[in-house]
Amino acid sequence: MAKTPAKPATTPAISLRNAVWLTVAFALVAAPHAARLPPWLVVLAGALCLWRVYLARTRLEMPARWLLIAIVAASGAAIFLHYRTLFGRDAGVALLVLMLSLKLLETRTQRDGMILAFIGYFLVITNFFYTQSIPTALYLLACVWFITAAMINLQHADEPKGLRGPLLTSAVMLAQSVPLMVVFFVLFPRVQGPLWGMPSDAFAGVTGLSDNMRPGTINKLVFSDEVALRAEFAGKIPLPNRLYWRGPVLPDFDGQTWTGSLGGLYNNIGMPRRGDPVRYTVTIEPHNRRWLFALDIPSIIPPRAAITGEYLLLSNTPVTSRMRYTVESQLEYAIGSDGANVMQRRALRLPPGYNRRTLALGRELRERHGGAPDVNEAITNAALALFREQKLEYTLEPPLLGRDSVDDFLFNTRQGFCEHFSSAFVVLMRAAGVPARVVTGYLGGEYNPLGNYLIVRQSDAHAWTEVWMEKRGWVRVDPTNSVSPARADGGLAAAIPEGAALQRGLFTSKNPLLHRLALTWDSVANGWNQTVLSYNLESQRALLYRAGLDGDALRTLAALLIGATVLVTAILALIALTHRKRSREPALAAYQQFCDKMAKAGIARGDAEGPLDFAARVATARPEFASAAHEITQLYVSLRYQGEQNNINKNNNLKQLQQHIQALPA
């Protein structure tokens, strides 16, 4: 300690108890980060925490400043090497955790403790960069509770209390702040997008469909239980085999990978109406891409979005936070039926020198069915029949394919997943001169009866094809379905053979009770998403509009916020004041009434003014009250200070006191 300048007496040294509380609070807040930080940093932070507790217990000196600086420099460099930057979400959080654990070793006085507690609050917020689910919120609430208790402890360093005291006070304080929190949540002007820009690396590692497809891309997704989107339907939910959630369309093939480009964007695309459209609201999870999923084929476009020539909905900005949009889809449709265009020519291109056997098979199909009235339809049907004859097998663990992937799949391995099927089918179609393309997206979804919505997971990812036919335009053909019809009707779990290596999470659990539990949980989480997390400027406006408020939203909000704050403060003040009035001691309560009456008459009693002094002051200031004040004060003093055994007619005195006070003019 000799090396640090003496702190002023106002910030006494921190006690063992407080040091331990703060260390535990820090450990609790940092714990969820542990899985996301480099392991060495977790070990280092843990060691620093233990060291701090050890120092507090043994009352040894804090480490020298040069040592701390050395640790900062070394670990800072290590963090830089690990993340290749010191900025952004991950490196920032790593630095914060490092600094905070080192700050523990600098925490000598109560003032340092306060600083630590405040940085702790900040560290709480950083957890929300990663997840905003209900368990996280609850856990962090508990952390805030604990930090607040630690701060309360800091304020009462001299009064040793158990665990319960501070925790109880902290809980009461948090409960008291709830009304204000609600008011601010509802009325604080919402900013479009986050208040400050999220670090650019914040969305790394989100799962979802990518903009290309090669054998294995979708296969990878099916093991994920993560939710891709949830949809609430205005009317009846269509049959499972019509729930094709349209994603990126991939017309280009280089022999291995299917790719696409977005092409022109339209705000409106001609759509002849056939039958009733399906109307539904989608809540999409962030996937860091621009596309929005809609059932084949979207017929209206949600705000701040556009549509491509391939009927893919595109948001104006990448979906980096949960988004909600309402769309309509036309399940009976005909698109691209108006003659040949660029898209059809693009849908015939094949890379030269690949998949010779398939090319030959295509040519053969063309020769055999060239004379049919609708050539394309005849070839499609023949190809589907061929797929069935080939005894192709639908599996989650397809064998690796060689250079000529389609030949390999169709004639050698004969085992594949939807991407193999669609890829092979499109190549075969193109070989036969029929325009065809791959479409990716999701198929089906699970109905949650508790919330009356559909859950579509990453495991529902699917790839199918579209074939161009005369008069009918682009027609959806799902080759996977023709081989394994269960896939479209009953979902993935029904399509794969028993015992396949599908992760058995709660959602895929065969136990009906567990499954129901999972559905309930999802419904709660969905409610949280819909009401709390997606409360944005629009929902705020809508809410205000429903409350009859309109016009300049910001000004209205500011006025409401100020008004509500004043109101809440006034209510709390009123409670505090009336609480004081309703004292348990009747004599004190009566005397308080007397003081209030005097205050109205212009003579307010000071908090530290004794009753006799006050009576004397009243007598000089307002002689007309002198005798009454004297009587009242005598009675009050005798009741409050004389003691029970010395005051035989206590009840009588109290009655007299109350009568005297009643007699005073209000």
Place this chain on the structure above:
Amino acid sequence: MTKIEQVTQQVSGIILGKQQQIRLALACLVARGHLLIEDVPGVGKTTLAHALAASLGLNFHRIQFTSDLLPADVLGVAVYNGDRSKFEFHPGPIFSQVVLADEINRATPKAQSALLEAMEEHQVTIEGETRRLPDPFFVIATQNPSHQIGTFPLPESQLDRFLMRIELGYPGPEAERALLRGENRRDLLERIQPCMQPAELLALQRESQQVHVSDALLDYVQALISHTRRSADYVSGLSPRAGLALAQAARAWALLDARKHVVPEDVQAVLPGVVGHRLSPTGVAREAAATSKDIAARLIASVAIP
């Protein structure tokens, strides 16, 4: 008029314009505490001690503390008597009902502690023999402000043994004029008639113990004490002994007001005397609260009466 009021009146006739301090001194006496008077020379510290002792009919000794004063000069000494072939104890000036320890901070700590121990124990031990001091036993010590040259300031632990410390201060203009016009104080002192017997004072002291302190009042005393412990305005808070002193002094004050119970005003009235020498304000507060009165006023203002 009660006898104690007569005492007040008589002493007030000699120390002019210091009613409050005289009452505090009497309250201190009734509460069986010792009194420290701190002020510059010549404001009537010694005269007050004299007048009090004479009015109460107590015998009185004065010890002038100097830097070469020895404990034996205070307590007494055993001298060999050749005629009777044994040591005989010659009691020192401390064996009297009122001891005026004049300029206590001019003596060395050794001599100071001899007095202070006697104050605490009400007995002295010399040559292995314990001798009780008379009852009532009351020490009035005076001291010069410690910034004066040639003083040994009393440490906090010793200061704590004085129930109260009062500051006399200069008289007001009217009192000063009356003082200048009036008789010689010495002559006045000699003419003082005792107003009460020592036994009556002892009875009064016992009576003060009986004054009722209600729970509501204890709440207030505790609030005051815990405020000094928690607030950053003070170097250290009031000790439990200070709390006891406060309650005791407030009782005595209530008795002087002819009440059988303590009210918050009593606590506030004795507060300057009781906490002035026990609390030292820190930093900024020190400038705002230079005297005992200021310290007490600040403390009173910052604690609400429950």
